[in-house]
Each structure stands twice: as structure tokens, then as C-alpha cells.
Amino acid sequence: MLKPDQIAAVKARGFLINRGTELFSGRIVPAGAVFSAEDLRTISEIAEKYGNGKVAFTSRLAAEVVGIPFEKIDEACVYAAERGLYFGGTGAKIRPITACKGTTCVYGNYDTQALAKELHEKYYIGWADVKLPHKFKIGIGGCPNSCMKPSLNDFGVEGRRAPNFEVSDCRGCKVCIIEKSCPSKAAHVENGKLVIGENCLQCGVCTGKCPFKAVRHESDVRYRIYVGGTWGKHTRMGTPLSRLVTREEIEPLLEKTMLWFKENAYQKERLGKAIDRIGVEAFEAAVFSDDLLNRKAEILAQPVKTR
Numbered sequence: 481m482l483k484p485d486q487i488a489a490v491k492a493r494g495f496l497i498n499r500g501t502e503l504f505s506g507r508i509v510p511a512g513a514v515f516s517a518e519d520l521r522t523i524s525e526i527a528e529k530y531g532n533g534k535v536a537f538t539s540r541l542a543a544e545v546v547g548i549p550f551e552k553i554d555e556a557c558v559y560a561a562e563r564g565l566y567f568g569g570t571g572a573k574i575r576p577i578t579a580c581k582g583t584t585c586v587y588g589n590y591d592t593q594a595l596a597k598e599l600h601e602k603y604y605i606g607w608a609d610v611k612l613p614h615k616f617k618i619g620i621g622g623c624p625n626s627c628m629k630p631s632l633n634d635f636g637v638e639g640r641r642a643p644n645f646e647v648s649d650c651r652g653c654k655v656c657i658i659e660k661s662c663p664s665k666a667a668h669v670e671n672g673k674l675v676i677g678e679n680c681l682q683c684g685v686c687t688g689k690c691p692f693k694a695v696r697h698e699s700d701v702r703y704r705i706y707v708g709g710t711w712g713k714h715t716r717m718g719t720p721l722s723r724l725v726t727r728e729e730i731e732p733l734l735e736k737t738m739l740w741f742k743e744n745a746y747q748k749e750r751l752g753k754a755i756d757r758i759g760v761e762a763f764e765a766a767v768f769s770d771d772l773l774n775r776k777a778e779i780l781a782q783p784v785k786t787r
Contacts, residue, residue, distance in 0.1 A: 482550055490553055494567035503532075503549055506556060507542040507569040509604070512597025513579040513620075515543065522563045530556040540576045540617070542569050572748075572784075574604050574738070575617045582622020582639065589639035589684045589701050590727075592622045599734065607738070613745035613754075613784050616738060624681045624704075629711070631718040634741075634751045635734055636706035640724060641684030643667075643676055649694040650674045658686045658695050703730060707737055707763070708752030716752040719760055721767075736767040739779045743772075747784045 482502050491497075495504040508523055515523070523543050527535050532547030548556055557567055569576045579596035582588030599618060619633035623640075630636025643658075652672035659667045659674070666680035674694060682702075686695050702724035709718030725733060737751070740763060745754035755763050766772055772779065 486550065490550070492571050493553070493557070494569050495548065495553055496570070498547065501547075503547045504553065505536070505544045505546045506531075506548050506553065506567045507538060507544050507576075508560060508565050508567055509542050509569050509576045511600045512593045513541045513577065514593050514597075518563075519565060522560070522565055526556055526560055526565075529559070538569070540569065540578050542576050568608075572612050572614050573610060573616065574607055574612070575615050576600075577604055577618045577620065578628060578633075579620035580622050580628035582620075585622060587625055587683065587685065588622035589641045590622060592620045592628075592639070595637070595730070596620045599731070602731070603734065603738075610738075610742070610780060611784055612738070612742055613747050614750050616741065616751065618734070624683045630704075630709075631706040631720075632709040632711040632715075633706065633718065634708060634710070635737055636709055636718050637730060638704040638706070639684075640682035640702050640704055641687055642682045642700065642702065643680065643686055644696040644700070645674065645676055646694055646696070647673055649690075649692050651692050651694075657689050657691070661686055661689055702726065705730070705733060708750070708755045710750055710752050714750075716750075716756075718752070719755060722764060732773065733767055735776075736772045739772040739776060740766050742784070743779045743782065745785070747786050 487497050490504060494507040497504055523535055527533050527545045530548050530552045531545045534546040536544045536546060538544055560566060577596045577600045579592040582590065582592035617633045619628045619630045619636045621628040621630040621638040624638060630638045650673050652669055656669045656674060659669055663683060663685055664679055664681045666677040667686060668675055704724055705721045706718030708716060710716045741751050744758060745751065
């Protein structure tokens, strides 16, 4: 019979016990929220060789191989690693980074999977040994449709594309394609000219559609950042930062958010709870300055705070 410490040890490696058995489901984490065809063939082989032949997908897009005996876990890990795949995705650290299909979606404002892969390599892998106060989830969304639910992650990214509208090029068409295509009903023709209201979601749907180029396609992409979102037993909508950010700001903001989390949160306290306890203004002041990055080595060397 397996001992609790054996079950806990393999859980930290991405293997969760199947209820009522001594078998485990092992989570294989995709880089950039995408598996290749070869990856999927390998996952099928692992399921047949070491599990019960079944594969389930988790809410964070990992492939979970079901029914692996405890004594076969090490062998399964070696087999996967030799083929460029790795088990993981549990514990008080950065969890697998998820992304919507904004890379190929008609509504996607940027390459979501490329950003997810970049963050996967730099933080999920690069910070694998960093012990955080609690789990830390990152969600990458391509537009305000919010399919990936960025606002329900500890750090969520949502791509926005504000209309680049030039009123002098507007012909005031009787049937305006911009007005017709706007999902938020923010665009309408008034007194012979297009007007875009303050309720514009900056979803990017209208960009490039005007035949007279009044709303241009080359609109800049900006990013809404949400922090402290959670979903489950305790739900908290992520707090949107007070301004949209550029692509270059995303990674420094993510890193500073995790450093702030490590320095300020107590053990088993989620980021959102720590923000509510200390205050959004104090959090924003910290992540929009460079102090946390200047003290990075010091913060990472600190143990997690206990109450």
C-alpha cells in the first residue's frame, strides 16, 4: 500500500492519484498551449505503454495520461523526456501557461500561442524551482471575447486593438460596414459621419473593414492586464491595471507581479487575497516601478512568509 509521502512526492512531479486506486494520472504540459502531431503520437504511446490507454485534457490544456502505476512513473518520465515532453503542472509555483487560439482565430489581435511559449520557457521552465506562496496561473487571451478568461487568472493578458479612425476619410455611408460589424454597438453614423463611442471594447473587429480606409487596419495592439483572478471555491475577478500596456511591458510586469507575490503574500495565500489585504494602489505603485527588479535576487532568496 502506498504511503502518503509517496503520493505527495509524485504529485509534486505532476502525478495525481486516481480516486479509489493506487494508479495515477500524469500531466504532460504543452509549450505555448500547443501539442504537435508528433507530441500527440508520443502521448498516445505513453498512454498505451504506461497507462490504461486513455488521455484526458485538463482545464489548463495539459494532456493527462490516466492509470499509471506508481512503479512505472519514473520510466514514463524518462520515455517522455527523451521525446521532448515533460510531466508537471502542480504545486505552489507557476502553473502551465494557457492561451486561447488567438494565433489563428479571426478575432485574435496578436499571436497568443507565441507569447505563451515565450513565457513558458522563461518562467514556467526558468522559474520551476522558485517556491511561491501558492499556485500562480497565467492566461493569455487574444481579444475581449475572453475565451481564455484572463480575468480569472493570477496574471491575465487580453489583447486590445483600438480603432485607428480618421474622420476626414469617412464618407458617411448610408449602410456603414463599421457600424454594422461593431459587436458592442459603439459605432454609429451621426450627422453624416461615423462616431465611435466610449463603450468601444477595442476588440479590433472593425479594423480594416472600411473600403475608404477611415478605420485603418494598422491600429496598435495594446494589452489589458488583470491581476489576482481566481476561480473555484473562492472566486475573485482579476483587477485590471489602471492602463493598457505595450508588448514590451508584459514580461517585466509579470516578473514584478511574481516578485511582489513572493515578498508580500503569506503561505497558502493567493495573489488576489494579498492584493486585497495590502491594497491595489500599493500593488500598482510597486509593479510600475523598478524597485522589485532591482531587489530580484534578494526576494527570490527569501523563504515564503508564514503567519
